[in-house]
Amino acid sequence: MPPHELAQFDLAEKADIFAPGGLPLDSLWDSLQRRGVRWRGWNWRTPEAQAFAELRDAVRAGAHDFLFLYTADLDALLHREGSGGANVHERMGRYDAWTRELAASAGRPVWLYLCSDHGMVDVKSHAGVMARVDALPYARGRDYVAFYDSTMARFWWRTPAARDAVRAALDAEPLGRWLTDDELRAEGALFEKREYGDDVFLLEPGALLVPSFMGSRAVAGMHGYDASHPDMTALLASNRELPADVRHLADLRGFLERELDALATEAA
Ligand SMILES: [Zn+2]
DSSP states (O other), rough: OGGGGGGGGSHHHHHTTTTOOOOOSHHHHHHHHHHTOOOEEOOSOHHHHHHHHHHHHHHHOOSSSSSOOOOOOHHHHHHOOOOHHHHHHHHHHHHHHHHHHHHHHHHOOOOOOEOOOOOEEOEEEEEEEHHHHHHHHSSTTTTTTEOSSEEEEEEESSHHHHHHHHHHHHHTTTEEEEEEHHHHHHOOOOOOOOOSSEEEEEEEEEEESSSSSTSOOOOOOOOOSOOTGGGGGGOOSSSSSOTTTTOSGGGHHHHHHHHHHHHHHHOO
């Protein structure tokens, strides 16, 4: 984004979100600390292969109750190649082998959980959302503030006339639509202070904002669409039984807490 517009925005992630106290709400990591769980985690700060090797060693050593590995590699590969990519396919095979190796090499039963935070949609079309808005006789930063993500454009209005003009201009964009407050509320995305935009224009699954503040060139896969699209579905797999009421990403933390309770019971 233009550097002089940075001052209009705040950062969403100021601390280490994978550590206790790193989120502005109570997290699983805070809970692990309160429970006195012996745990260790790896995130994007450690290269994936190194993180896995250290995780495998830690599983074998058996000194922890909870081990967590996060990787963003598959996300990056899917963005670059799309769901049919050769390296995506190869990486899925690698994860399969790693998961089996973890289970087999522990020398005792381990409870494994494999989860993702979103799916990925293959990109089929490009929308020139910025061009439509830039063509209007209203200035970004003066008449309105805008943030152009890969799949949505978010606006904060400074004048009613700018709002009317931008809304009308994007009503003519066939690849997206304005979200209503009811839709935002249903997704848990209606914020009282409108921190994330007064109005949100969302593209249909498979369409990409080109250019956007995220990049000037197209990519092959993207997420951040209507969560009801089948390719947006995330994954939760386990060698433990998954209760029928664990259906949504937001159910995962509570489920893992119950698993920790079960682990404590088993140990006692
Ligand atoms: Zn991504």
